[in-house]
Amino acid sequence: MKSKQSLLMPKTVLFVLFTALAIMALFPLYALFLGSLKPATEFFRYGLNVRWDFDLMSLHNYQSIFEAKGAAKHYFTWYKNSVMITVIFTILSLLLSSMVGYGLAMYQFAGRNFVFSLVLLTMMVPVEIIILPLYKEMIALRLINTIWGIILPFAVAPLPIFFFRQFALSLPKDFMDAGRMDGCGEAGIFFRIMVPLMVPAYGSMAILQALASWNNFLWPIIVMRTTDKFTLPIGLATFLSPLSDNYDVLIAGAVLSIVPILILFVFFQRFFIEGLTVGGVKG
Structure with missing residues (x-):
């Protein structure tokens, strides 16, 4: 019983460690995605952040790309x-x-x-x-x-x-x-x-x-x-x-x-x- 617990403990520690590393690696992508939903004025005010603001978030930036407007043509x-x-x-x-x-x-x-x-x-x-x-x-x-x-x-x-x-x-x-x-x-x-x-x-x-x-x-x-x-x-x-x-x-x-x-x-x-x-x- 003791040996099983001793084997389980390192696996748990490794699981927690690699989960934390995965979150750290994915966090910039999460921030980038949220930033893509906000207007440029928000970026100049607060930088690239992870604040959820549903009043400002929209798909307008993606719409500009798919409609080939302005700089995205x-x-x-x-x-x-x-x-x-x-x-x-x-x-x-x-x-x-x-x-x-x-x-x-x-x-x-x-x-x-x-x-x-x-x-x-x-x-x-x-x-x-x-x-x-x-x-x-x-x-x-x-x-x-x-x-x-x-x-x-x-x-x-x-x-x-x-x-x-x-x-x-x-x-x-x-x-x-x-x-x-x-x-x-x-x-x-x-x-x-x-x-x-x-x-x-x-x-x-x-x-x-x-x-x-x-x-x-x-x-x-x-x-x-x-x-x-x-x-x-x-x-x-x-x-x-x-x-x-x-x-x-x-x-x-x-x-x-x-x-x-x-x-x-x-x-x-x-x-x-x-x-x-x-x-x-x-x-």
Whole structure:
């Protein structure tokens, strides 16, 4: 009886602790949602707060966005641009990075460790350092003000390569040998056998890569020139200017921008947790 109580106590403490952490993590979203229902004058008076005032709360800010009024007239164009870039970037990044990570894990070739060392070294280089040479390269390739100018420079990133390599190391090579014995080529082994086994890794990286692309601000603002090509983070930033501060529409637009990431996480959370726990184990 005593042992059961001793086991129950740590679980209760952990439950209370993680519940408190979850509330702390969700509290800013709660405050943001309440702020999106209030006029901008309320924000200037009290800031972003959690006071319920039903006389002031309405869906007017969301109505302005859906009716494309004033500063929000390009909002859904920016939304569409962000969705398109995020989808293409995530698919391309997962495909290419998984192939590189799989190759580094499963094949023995001259310079393999050196290539992997370069991948690790690249992870230590801040993106701000390579912004200028990347910008010159995009000009030379005539990719300025195009979605490919945002997608291609970071489509193969060191973090996904490292993650897929570590995950692939946990997979038995017997599957590859069995595939070769059945007459399957190396591409077939990868796409027919290994890709299904790496689904948890794909789920984890899908969330992380999509989130990185969706929230990316620095590189798109450098590459994009015209308003109709802006992504959502850049477009939301234009709501604030020396001439006007559209905080009401900005906060409502920020709330709507969270929806795709929440949907993505709901669908991939099982793979996300499984991929993070399994990927770091070799055996």
